[in-house]
Structure formats: C-alpha cells, structure tokens
Amino acid sequence: MKLRKVSAAVATVVALSLAATACGSSDDSGSGGGKIKIGIKFDQPGIGLKTQDGKYTGFDVDVATYVAKELGYDAKDIEWKQTPSAQRETMLANGDVKFIAASYSITDQRKEKVDFAGPYLLAHQDLLVRADDTSITKAEDLNDKKLCSVTGSTSAQNIQKEIAPKADLIPVGGYSECLTGLENKSVVALTTDDSILAGYAAQKEHQGKFKLVGLKLSNENYGIGIKKGDKDLQDKINKALEKMKSDGSWKKFVDANFGPAGYKSEPAPEIGKLS
Structure with missing residues (x-):
C-alpha cells in the first residue's frame, strides 16, 4: 500500500513536470507560439538597420521575416540579434540564433564552419560616387585619387592590389564617415557591395546626392547561414x-x-547555384 502511494506520487510529479515543459516552452520549434532568434545587421541601411525608434528595416529583415513566417512564426515572435561579421559563425555554432541573414556571402571557407540556404541575392563590389561626378567610370580611374572604405575592408584592398595600385586608401570607422567625405569632396569614391551602397544612397537624407558606378568587381552570393549539419532547416x-x-x-x-x-x-538567383 505504501509502495503504491509512492509510485502514484512520483507519476504525478513526472506528469506535472512534462505538462509544465510543454506549456512553458519558448524554443524555436515553430507554429507552437515560441520565439525565434534571427541574426541581422543593425547598421546597414537598406540591408539591416535598427532605427532610432527601435524598428528594424532592410532587405535582409524583409527576407528573414518572410522565411520565419514560412517556418511558422509571426513577426511578433522574432527576436532580432545584432550579428557583427566576425561573430556570425560563432553565433550559429553556439545556437545564439536560429539563422542569419546579414549580407552573408557564401564562400568555401565559411562553408567549412556553417551551412547556407540560398543564395537569395547576387551582389557585386562596386563604387559609390557623387551624383555629379563623371570622372570615375571604371576602377582604374581611382589611381592617384582618394578611395574610402571601412577599416579592414577587403574591398578597398582588392582594388589597390589588383586594379588601381596608386589609389590612396582612406580607412575610416564606418560607412557614414565615407558618405560625409564624399559629400565634402575629401574622397572621390566609397567601395563595398553594391547592395550596401544602394542602401545608403537610398536613405532619405542621401537621395539624389550619390550614384553607383555600376561595376561588377566581384560576385557576392548572399545566403542564409544556419548551423552546420541542419539539413532539415536548410x-x-x-x-x-x-x-x-x-x-x-x-x-x-x-x-x-x-x-x-x-x-x-x-x-x-537560382537556389543552390553560385555565380
């Protein structure tokens, strides 16, 4: 009799525990009222931007929101996580985010650490110049002229090493500083992915001031990064x-x-095919 009472008590505790787990779950299972953590950029207008009033805008935000909905999550279920370029692989490996949409170019080196869905956008390295500037029509025109990019940018280094060795690189802390330099004519061009350049040029305060040259100096296949081996999610x-x-x-x-x-x-772009 005493044994039966103990067994019944244990069974009750287990049942309550399971019920609490089911009701209180906030994991990324989808369509179950849970939350999903998605990595984006917070500082790239047109791509991924957290505005001063706390909203999230940009192409990657729109794409990620659409994908999340197809996975079973409403927009209100999304928790946006800032994803600096250097931390993307680590955040996926640690499970800090479910997936990342953050101007994330698919490369062989990255595929050793993470998997990708997509690509969903084909971008190219390009130049942004003043709207009235007709002196820059090709990358070689940058010789003996000041070229702006962010510190550590491979885009600017590629131009100096391979196309315009006499270009005068001006490294700064952020793209907004390059735009200021363009506007006051202290530099003649800014270089990075054309999608990022377009995002800055499309900002209300910049419309009509700048233009993309329209070069295709590299192919950047943007993919959605996921944890290595998650074929089902991919x-x-x-x-x-x-x-x-x-x-x-x-x-x-x-x-x-x-x-x-x-x-x-x-x-x-065609899914699964890189250009």
Missing part, C-alpha cells in the same frame, strides 16, 4: 526562398529597399 528555408521568388515578394523587397538609389539588381 531544406525548409530553401523552400521558403523559392516561394518568395515565385509569389513576387522578392521583387517587392528589392524595389522597396534599393529602388530609391536606382539600383539595378541581378535577377533572383
């Missing part, structure tokens, strides 16, 4: 990206975020 995100293209959402996101800069994007 397949689900790829399916969502395919739907995003077919239902017109991809084009709508491009036009909304890059259109004001006159950015001519490549067609939506």
